[in-house]
Each structure stands twice: as structure tokens, then as C-alpha cells.
Amino acid sequence: MAEFTMPSLGADMDEGTLSQWLVHPGDRVARGDVIAVVETAKSAIEVECFENGTVDTLLVDEGTTVPVGTPLARIGTTAESEPTADRPPSTPLVRRLAQDRHVDLAAVHGSGPGGRITRADVEHAEPESARAPEHDTTVGPSEPTHTGIRRQPATKPARRKRSRSGAEAQSAPTARPPRPVRSDDSTGERQAPQRVRSSPLARRLATELGVDIAEVTGTGQGGTVRAKDVRSAAAAEGAAQTAVPNVAQAATARLMSRSKREIPHFYLSTTVDMAAALKWMHARNRELPLSARLVPAALLFKAVALAARKVPELNGHWVDDGFVPAEDVRLGVAVSLRGGGLAAPALAHADALSVAEMMAALKDLVARTRGGRLRASETADPSLTVTNLGDQGVEAVFGVIYPPQVALVGLGRIVERPVAVNGLLGVRPVVTATLSADHRAADGATGARLLTTMDKLLQQPEEL
Amino acid sequence: MNHDQAKAFVRQAVQRVVPDADFTGLDPGVSLRDTFELDSLDFLEFVEALAELSGTELTEDDYPVLDTWDGCAARLVAEASTSTQGRSG
Numbered sequence: 001m002a003e004f005t006m007p008s009l010g011a012d013m014d015e016g017t018l019s020q021w022l023v024h025p026g027d028r029v030a031r032g033d034v035i036a037v038v039e040t041a042k043s044a045i046e047v048e049c050f051e052n053g054t055v056d057t058l059l060v061d062e063g064t065t066v067p068v069g070t071p072l073a074r075i076g077t078t079a080e081s082e083p084t085a086d087r088p089p090s091t092p093l094v095r096r097l098a099q100d101r102h103v104d105l106a107a108v109h110g111s112g113p114g115g116r117i118t119r120a121d122v123e124h125a126e127p128e129s130a131r132a133p134e135h136d137t138t139v140g141p142s143e144p145t146h147t148g149i150r151r152q153p154a155t156k157p158a159r160r161k162r163s164r165s166g167a168e169a170q171s172a173p174t175a176r177p178p179r180p181v182r183s184d185d186s187t188g189e190r191q192a193p194q195r196v197r198s199s200p201l202a203r204r205l206a207t208e209l210g211v212d213i214a215e216v217t218g219t220g221q222g223g224t225v226r227a228k229d230v231r232s233a234a235a236a237e238g239a240a241q242t243a244v245p246n247v248a249q250a251a252t253a254r255l256m257s258r259s260k261r262e263i264p265h266f267y268l269s270t271t272v273d274m275a276a277a278l279k280w281m282h283a284r285n286r287e288l289p290l291s292a293r294l295v296p297a298a299l300l301f302k303a304v305a306l307a308a309r310k311v312p313e314l315n316g317h318w319v320d321d322g323f324v325p326a327e328d329v330r331l332g333v334a335v336s337l338r339g340g341g342l343a344a345p346a347l348a349h350a351d352a353l354s355v356a357e358m359m360a361a362l363k364d365l366v367a368r369t370r371g372g373r374l375r376a377s378e379t380a381d382p383s384l385t386v387t388n389l390g391d392q393g394v395e396a397v398f399g400v401i402y403p404p405q406v407a408l409v410g411l412g413r414i415v416e417r418p419v420a421v422n423g424l425l426g427v428r429p430v431v432t433a434t435l436s437a438d439h440r441a442a443d444g445a446t447g448a449r450l451l452t453t454m455d456k457l458l459q460q461p462e463e464l
Numbered sequence: 465m466n467h468d469q470a471k472a473f474v475r476q477a478v479q480r481v482v483p484d485a486d487f488t489g490l491d492p493g494v495s496l497r498d499t500f501e502l503d504s505l506d507f508l509e510f511v512e513a514l515a516e517l518s519g520t521e522l523t524e525d526d527y528p529v530l531d532t533w534d535g536c537a538a539r540l541v542a543e544a545s546t547s548t549q550g551r552s553g
Contacts, residue, residue: 285524290512293524295504366505391503 002051004073006066009038009045009379012255016040017065017199018072020221027055029075034375036072039199039226041251043343043372045379053077063199063224098122198225201247209234228372252342259403263318264439267398270451272458273421274414274429280461296414297388298359300431302464304409305329305350305358307454308384313446314407314437315383323406323441328352332382332402333362335369343369344402346382355464390414396432406438407450465544470518470537477513481506492534520544 006016020037029035034046035055056074060066098105098117103125108117198206198213202225206213209230216233218225227247277299285293308315308329316325331350335343345368347353347361368374384405389397390413397410412432419428433454437447457464471492478485482500490499497507511530515522520543522530529535 282524290508290515290522293508295508297504363505363509 001056002053002075002077003071004035004049004051004075006038006068006070006072007047007376007380008068009040009047009376010251010255012251012258013040013068015065015067017201018060018062019044019199019224019226020062021058023055023058023073025055025057029053029055037221038376039201041247043248043337043369043374044226045374045376047376049075051075051077062221063197065199065201098125101125197222199227201227202230205230205234248337248343255402256400259400263401263403263406265401265436266439266444266447267434267436268444268447268451269396269398269432269434270455271417271430272433272455273419274431274458277458277461278414278429292356292359294355294359296431297390297411298355298362299458299461299464300388300411300433301331301333301347301350301362301386302353302355302358303454303457304384304386305331305347305353306457306464307450309351310453311446311450313442314435314450316406316441317381317383317404318406318438318441319404326381326383328383330381330383332385332405333365334385334387334399335366337370343374343379344382344385345369345374345378346380348377355461384409386411390431396434398434399436401436401438406441407447408436409450409454410434410436465518465541467537467541470540470544471533473514473518473540474533474536476517477510478502480513481509487533490533492537493532495531496533496536497531514540 006018009016017039018036019039021035022037023029023033023035029049030052031048031050033049035049036047038045038047054076056076058073060070060072066072098108101122103122105117105122108121108125197218197220198216199220202216203213205211205227206216206225211230211234213225213230216225216229217223219229220226274296278296281294281296281299288294308331312325313323315329316323318324328349329351330346330348332344332346335345337343345365347358347365350358350361353361365374365378382402382405384407385399385402386409387397387399388411390411393413395412395415397412399408399410401408410433412434414429414431416427417430418425419430420426421428433451435447435451474496475485475487478487478496478500481502485500496502496510500506502510507527511522511527514520514530514536518540520540522539526539529539
């Protein structure tokens with residue numbers, strides 16, 4: 001029996017609120033399935049499971065705040081429950097379809113390769129008449145139809161809908177219209193009780209801000225009122241004339257203070273000629289459809305990720321008075337939240353992504369960070385972070401390292417400057433790349449290697 | 465497409481990226497990127513939406529004129545009149 005515990009979703013997280021369960025006892029889960037949504041000070045994060053098995057017991061109710069490491073659920077691992085091999089081969093999509101249609105997969109004949117059950121098999125199968133209750137939470141090992149795959153269409157924010165937290169809504173010229181209550185009935189997952197469901201953080205905030213929680217439109221599961229709903233409501237009402245305590249900002253503040261207290265920073269800076277990289281990018285963009293067009297950040301981030309791989313002394317973490325190099329490059333991307341505060345989710349294997357993949361991943365990550373829907377695996381342990389302030393119009397940024405990382409690369413705006421090349425003066429686009437590094441882990445020469453490697457890579461953009 | 469229709473497309477495109485963007489009293493000559501705090505990814509999304517809504521093909525070379533409300537509208541109108549002339553000729 002394995003325990004599923006409240007994960008640490010960042011160096012600054014001490015506790016989290018279990019805001020939504022996406023599985024029930026008896027559900028089969030596989031490693032990597034999103035099984036719960038946890039609300040941290042910064043955002044709601046989808047948490048994946050690390051075991052294959054069956055959910056045995058949910059130990060914590062929705063809306064409960066618990067310290068990191070607290071057991072949230074018990075999961076019977078595959079070895080203890082029904083062996084996977086005995087199950088008819090199928091895919092998560094098929095299992096979900098079967099569940100929706102009340103089809104017992106064990107009784108379905110698979111027509112796919114190797115007896116695999118296909119979508120069509122399920123569609124043609126007879127529903128299981130005996131399964132009268134919509135959600136049998138005492139599913140035994142002989143009923144392999146339940147899985148814990150991302151069943152949350154109703155609560156997933158629309159791709160283009162940017163959620164903004166209170167502080168900004170307050171300063172915006174018009175208040176954001178209240179969000180519609182999302183009905184979760186369509187998913188049939190859980191019945192929303194009549195009383196107002198809310199998270200403890202939301203209730204505390206409501207008290208602090210003088211907001212009547214019964215009046216707040218909840219955007220959580222079954223209309224659960226979450227902290228950000230309260231902040232939005234407070235801002236919309238104009239109830240809070242004084243500064244709204246911004247939880248995300250407070251979390252950033254704690255982490256940054258710790259960084260400056262503990263890490264002896266040193267800073268390096270170099271100017272990178274972007275002419276070759278931009279020329280290559282413009283040529284690519286002429287051939288690409290709008291939706292796949294690149295922005296310079298994609299090239300720059302890729303160069304940083306490759307440089308991090310080539311200078312492993314700066315790609316990792318400072319743990320217990322020693323540097324532990326990371327196994328791969330998890331590039332943290334500092335994303336400013338529109339309501340203030342920062343989040344730095346990670347792009348896994350960033351060095352292995354093509355520039356096009358980097359671009360797609362970046363768009364997706366930024367949208368979901370601001371939409372407040374990240375996965376736990378994306379928030380955990382970036383090995384090096386990059387911050388890009390180019391869009392804010394400044395030429396250089398000397399950032400604060402995110403502990404326990406040991407380095408942070410800062411990128412400014414791409415500007416045209418007179419540059420001497422081979423004895424001739426020309427006007428070229430340049431960007432100032434900086435490095436903030438932990439002097440306990442590295443010295444100036446190592447840091448210089450990272451920046452010059454990045455520079456060299458950007459001179460041959462076709463190799464990126 | 466006239467100038468006012470084009471301006472409506474611009475407003476809709478910005479609102480796809482920033483749903484609560486308020487155009488009331490907005491000076492048509494100011495930078496949309498600055499006004500609505502669009503970063504480079506937001507801007508790309510905006511151009512994508514604008515191209516789709518107006519049926520206009522927009523290239524990277526157009527980005528500089530797409531900075532303001534009026535600039536965007538003028539660009540869309542110019543494209544529409546060119547293609548109309550093309551068809552009639």
C-alpha cells in the first residue's frame with residue numbers, strides 16, 4: 001500500500017489545500033495520472049500520481065489545508081491488487097469511454113492488435129445493466145473500468161481565458177464580470193451540496209476582506225469558492241480600498257528573501273549579437289503558419305537550455321552544503337502573474353526540445369501558469385531558471401536566484417545598437433544576457449562559460 | 465471592410481487575449497502592447513486572432529504597424545481594398 005502525500009510544489013511551499021479529488025476509492029490509477037488538484041499560495045496545481053494501482057482510501061476531504069508530506073490517500077499498488085496483465089489491454093481513453101457508457105471491459109472482446117479493446121468495441125458493447133448506481137465507489141479488483149484519468153473538462157479553464165487575480169482586477173478600468181458557475185453535473189462526478197462550499201483559505205480571505213462568501217461565485221469543483229474567487233469578488237465590489245493581501249506576492253517575497261539571505265550572488269553580463277538568430281527566425285516565420293510562428297524568446301531559451309547542459313556545474317541544486325548536479329535540464333521559466341507575484345514552472349528536458357517544440361511548450365506553459373492550471377511535475381525543481389524582461393522594455397535584468405538552484409539567466413530587450421564587427425561599424429540587434437550565480441557552487445570562470453556558450457549557440461541558430 | 469469594422473476586429477482580437485480589455489475612450493494612436501500589457505506571446509496570439517477574424521494574412525513584416533488600434537485598422541482596410549481591386553480588375 002503506497003501513500004499519496006501532499007507534494008512540495010516549490011521551494012516556498014509549506015502547506016497546500018486539497019481543493020479537488022479527481023478520483024474515487026476503487027479507481028484505477030497509473031503513474032502520471034492527474035488525481036487531485038492542490039491549491040497553493042500561487043495557483044491551483046494538478047497533481048500526478050506516482051504509483052500504478054487502485055485508490056484505496058481518500059484520507060483528506062476537499063477544502064482541507066495540510067502541511068507538505070501529509071498523507072492524502074492510500075493507493076493499493078498493482079502488485080497487491082489485480083495484476084495488470086489480466087486486464088484486457090485497453091487505453092485510458094477507452095477505459096474512460098467504457099466508464100461513461102457503463103460497459104464492463106472484462107466482458108468486451110478486443111478486436112485490436114493483441115486483443116486490445118478499441119473505441120469501436122466499447123461503442124458496440126452492451127451497457128452493464130447491473131450497474132445501476134452511477135458511481136460505485138466500492139469497485140473491486142474485478143472491475144477494471146475505473147481510471148483516474150484527467151476527468152475535469154468542466155473545471156479546466158478555456159485556453160484563451162486568462163484569469164486575473166484580485167490586485168489587477170482592482171486596478172483595471174472595469175471590474176471583471178463574475179464568472180458563471182460551472183456546472184459539474186455534466187461530468188456526473190459529484191453532487192454539489194446546497195450550502196456554500198469553500199476552501200479554508202477562501203473563508204479566511206473573505207473574513208479579512210469583508211466579503212460575504214455566500215455572494216461569491218465559486219469556480220472550483222461543484223461551485224466551490226476558492227481564494228481567487230474571493231479576491232476577484234473583493235476587487236469587483238471595490239470593498240478593499242487598502243492593499244489586498246496578495247498571497248502569490250507573499251510567497252515570492254518569502255522565497256526571494258531567503259535567496260538573498262543565504263546565497264552569495266555574483267553577476268556576469270554579456271552582449272549577444274542577435275542578427276544571425278533573428279535572420280534565421282524571420283526566414284522560418286515566413287514559411288510557418290501564424291500559429292507556429294516563433295518569437296525570439298524560444299531561440300534564447302533553447303540556447304540557455306543547451307548552455308546549461310554544456311555547463312553542468314550551474315545546472316542543479318544546492319543541498320546540504322553541497323552542489324548536486326541535475327540529471328537533465330529542467331528550465332524554469334519565470335512568468336509574471338498578472339495580479340503580481342511570480343511563478344517559475346519548469347520545462348522538462350528543455351535542452352532536447354527543438355526550437356519549434358520549445359515555442360509550443362512555452363506558449364502552453366505561460367497560458368496555463370496564468371490560467372492557474374499547472375501540473376505538479378511542472379512546478380517541481382527546475383534546475384536553472386531563465387527570466388525574460390525584454391517585453392517590459394528594459395535592456396538588462398540581474399535576477400535573484402530561486403533556491404535551491406544555483407543560477408539564473410536574465411534576458412533583456414533586443415535592441416538595435418551600433419556594433420563593431422571585424423573592424424567595421426554596423427547597426428545590429430543585440431540582447432544583454434546576464435547570469436546570477438551562487439558563489440558557493442561556482443566561480444566567475446564557470447559562469448562566463450555558460451554565457452559564452454549561449455552566445456556561440458545563438459550565432460548558429462540552425463544548430464539550435 | 466471599412467475603418468470602423470476593422471477597428472471592431474482589433475478590439476475583438478485583443479479581447480481574446482485579455483478578456484476584460486476595455487476600449488472605452490482608448491486613444492487609437494497609443495500602443496496596444498503597452499496599454500494591455502501584451503508580452504511577445506500575447507502579441508502573437510493577438511495577431512493570430514486578428515488574422516482569423518478579419519481573414520487577412522498578416523506577416524511578421526506587418527508587426528510594426530499593428531502596434532496601435534488605428535495602425536491595425538488601416539492595415540486591414542488596405543488589404544481589403546487591394547484584394548477588391550484585384551478581383552474587379
